[in-house]
Amino acid sequence: MATGSIELDSIKDPARLLSLNERELGELGAAVRREIISAVSSNGGHLAPSLGAVELTLALLSEFDLNKDKLIWDVGHQAYAHKLLTGRADKFHTLRRYGGVSGFPRPEESPYDHFGVGHSSTSISAALGMALARDLRGENHHVIAVIGDGSLTGGEAFEGLNLAGHMARRLIVILNDNEMSISPNVGALSLFLSSALSRRWLRQTRREALKFLRSIPRIGNKLAVYAMRGEWSFKSFFTPGMLFEAFRFSYLGPIDGHDISALKKHFQRAAEIEDGPVLIHVRTRKGKGYPPAEKNPTLYHGVGHFSPETGAPLKQGGSRTFTEVFGETLVKLGAEDKRIIAITAAMPEGTGTDKFKKEYPDRFIDAGICEQHAVTFAAGLASQGFRPALAIYSTFLQRGYDQVVHDVCLQNLPVTFCVDRAGLVGEDGATHHGAFDIAYLRHIPNISLIAPRDENMLRRALKTALEMNSPVAVRYPRGTGYGVPLDQEIVPLRFAKGEIVRDGDKLAIIAAGSRVHPALEAASQIFAETGESVMVFDPIWLKPLPEDRLEQIAKNFKFIVIVEEGSLAGGFSSAVLEFWSDRGFLGGQKIKRLGLEDKFAEHGTQHELRERAGLSVKGIKAAALELLTGLGKED
Numbered sequence: 149m150a151t152g153s154i155e156l157d158s159i160k161d162p163a164r165l166l167s168l169n170e171r172e173l174g175e176l177g178a179a180v181r182r183e184i185i186s187a188v189s190s191n192g193g194h195l196a197p198s199l200g201a202v203e204l205t206l207a208l209l210s211e212f213d214l215n216k217d218k219l220i221w222d223v224g225h226q227a228y229a230h231k232l233l234t235g236r237a238d239k240f241h242t243l244r245r246y247g248g249v250s251g252f253p254r255p256e257e258s259p260y261d262h263f264g265v266g267h268s269s270t271s272i273s274a275a276l277g278m279a280l281a282r283d284l285r286g287e288n289h290h291v292i293a294v295i296g297d298g299s300l301t302g303g304e305a306f307e308g309l310n311l312a313g314h315m316a317r318r319l320i321v322i323l324n325d326n327e328m329s330i331s332p333n334v335g336a337l338s339l340f341l342s343s344a345l346s347r348r349w350l351r352q353t354r355r356e357a358l359k360f361l362r363s364i365p366r367i368g369n370k371l372a373v374y375a376m377r378g379e380w381s382f383k384s385f386f387t388p389g390m391l392f393e394a395f396r397f398s399y400l401g402p403i404d405g406h407d408i409s410a411l412k413k414h415f416q417r418a419a420e421i422e423d424g425p426v427l428i429h430v431r432t433r434k435g436k437g438y439p440p441a442e443k444n445p446t447l448y449h450g451v452g453h454f455s456p457e458t459g460a461p462l463k464q465g466g467s468r469t470f471t472e473v474f475g476e477t478l479v480k481l482g483a484e485d486k487r488i489i490a491i492t493a494a495m496p497e498g499t500g501t502d503k504f505k506k507e508y509p510d511r512f513i514d515a516g517i518c519e520q521h522a523v524t525f526a527a528g529l530a531s532q533g534f535r536p537a538l539a540i541y542s543t544f545l546q547r548g549y550d551q552v553v554h555d556v557c558l559q560n561l562p563v564t565f566c567v568d569r570a571g572l573v574g575e576d577g578a579t580h581h582g583a584f585d586i587a588y589l590r591h592i593p594n595i596s597l598i599a600p601r602d603e604n605m606l607r608r609a610l611k612t613a614l615e616m617n618s619p620v621a622v623r624y625p626r627g628t629g630y631g632v633p634l635d636q637e638i639v640p641l642r643f644a645k646g647e648i649v650r651d652g653d654k655l656a657i658i659a660a661g662s663r664v665h666p667a668l669e670a671a672s673q674i675f676a677e678t679g680e681s682v683m684v685f686d687p688i689w690l691k692p693l694p695e696d697r698l699e700q701i702a703k704n705f706k707f708i709v710i711v712e713e714g715s716l717a718g719g720f721s722s723a724v725l726e727f728w729s730d731r732g733f734l735g736g737q738k739i740k741r742l743g744l745e746d747k748f749a750e751h752g753t754q755h756e757l758r759e760r761a762g763l764s765v766k767g768i769k770a771a772a773l774e775l776l777t778g779l780g781k782e783d
Contacts, residue, residue: 156237165209173206173408180229181437187243189456193251196435196448198228200326205229207411212290218278220263222271222295224252234260244575246752252579266579268517269302271295272321276308279317297325301516312425313396319425320418326434392427401429467631470624471568473603475500477610479507487535493522499539499568519544523551530561535614539566542582556619557594564613570623571713577751583744585623587718590691595619597691599661603629612640625662646694652683655707655772660720663711670769680776690720693727702733707775709740713763716743740771
């Protein structure tokens with residue numbers, strides 16, 4: 149970790165960077181890159197965006213004092229250098245591990261993480277709130293928001309820009325423009341920001357224009373002076389500056405985001421502007437300094453384990469992922485039904501819809517980081533007879549909740565929500581765990597909710613959903629499947645019917661979705677060790693419930709365990725208990741509910757988190773034995 153005159157481990161207070169010269173900052177930047185590559189190659193994480201923001205971070209911390217100034221990172225994919233330079237270098241090797249450094253800014257982790265983030269497009273709104281609080285207190289520090297061009301496509305970012313321009317508070321917004329979010333950006337704004345006019349063409353035009361004006365006899369020099377005075381307006385017209393000037397922001401840039409000297413000069417200039425907000429347009433290269441990430445920034449945006457020497461991903465054993473099976477199935481169904489339209493919100497690779505895009509580009513839409521728009525866009529398609537499949541992570545669908553209610557369900561439109569990353573996602577942590585989708589969807593009228601237990605059931609659930617004439621959400625987990633055989637023909641599911649996957653008469657385990665297979669293993673172990681016969685029931689449908697079978701279970705079993713990988717508050721087990729209570733089926737049963745408690749789960753591997761939540765084979769087995777024996781959990 150040595151950098152010549154300074155070591156990363158020794159930086160506990162980022163104010164130390166205020167006194168470093170550019171050579172020292174450059175040496176520090178090289179060390180930061182090495183540490184990021186080392187930690188991410190071992191633990192996985194967001195490599196390319198953080199490598200691209202190293203010089204930007206160094207320049208920020210060498211110009212602004214985070215002991216008083218406030219710095220807000222949008223999403224946090226760019227913030228690994230920030231973590232290394234704010235007192236966490238000595239434990240950065242624990243990045244994304246359970247109990248270790250979080251992959252996102254988190255105020256509980258460091259006083260220099262001034263606002264918690266994990267989803268995009270929030271930084272400007274948060275920074276504006278902090279700026280107003282500063283002014284109301286009569287304080288005089290700076291507030292800086294760093295937002296990527298991908299995040300800027302989100303509607304909340306423009307709501308923040310609009311109010312910031314109206315309020316005219318002193319605020320610095322840094323647009324980190326690398327022409328990408330996770331995948332290449334889409335939309336008119338992206339095309340606008342990607343213009344290279346401000347680099348070569350504009351500079352050449354400026355030189356030629358000034359040369360021509362000076363050549364005019366007698367008045368040429370005066371004309372050149374007037375032209376130079378008007379250069380700001382000229383530049384704003386021919387660059388993205390005109391967009392931000394329309395929001396009443398002063399605009400600086402574009403600037404080379406890897407030139408620390410240029411960045412520092414523009415930060416100093418921005419700090420001197422006191423009569424309103426200023427936007428600094430910085431151009432960076434995603435993956436900067438690591439050739440594999442520069443060559444393929446999408447692959448290295450969020451990457452698993454890889455060889456730091458070659459960049460080659462380290463192969464993981466096991467079956468195909470649920471996401472891969474979903475993508476392949478959607479392609480197959482798309483060939484059979486031309487009404488199917490695949491939609492994603494800036495996540496074609498992450499959701500598996502890139503396969504559909506390749507096969508049917510005219511029926512694939514990447515809506516950008518605009519989840520609200522994506523949901524209503526799907527509703528518009530469905531209203532005209534199409535069958536949109538919106539592939540979206542569970543936590544991202546939260547952002548389009550109002551549109552799910554009003555634009556889809558209220559009108560009973562056949563939109564299929566393909567809810568990926570449902571349940572515990574692992575190392576991304578609290579901002580990304582799909583804990584709440586059952587609770588926030590099941591109470592909405594008209595929508596159905598299916599939780600397939602494995603890859604084959606996912607294929608059947610998807611076909612069923614796309615053939616229904618009403619809204620359906622299909623929830624499935626992150627990670628590899630169980631390696632079950634896939635039926636040649638995809639047979640639709642029976643509506644609101646579950647399946648007994650193991651017979652038994654002593655205790656019933658009702659397991660939803662991905663917890664069915666662990667419940668089966670737990671039941672097998674209990675029988676092998678105690679001889680007690682345990683039934684395992686897969687409801688398949690979380691809404692509407694398979695009421696007939698649930699009624700039989702309530703009447704025939706004294707001991708019942710209900711397992712779900714979602715929030716216990718308002719979740720699937722709550723629905724079952726409500727049904728039993730309303731029908732008068734509760735009466736002396738001993739019931740144990742397993743799920744996610746009323747708190748935000750930490751980051752760690754999926755296995756670690758499931759163990760701690762009691763959702764693994766061991767936890768399900770222990771809960772069942774506790775009911776059967778009354779002796780408590782195993783040691």
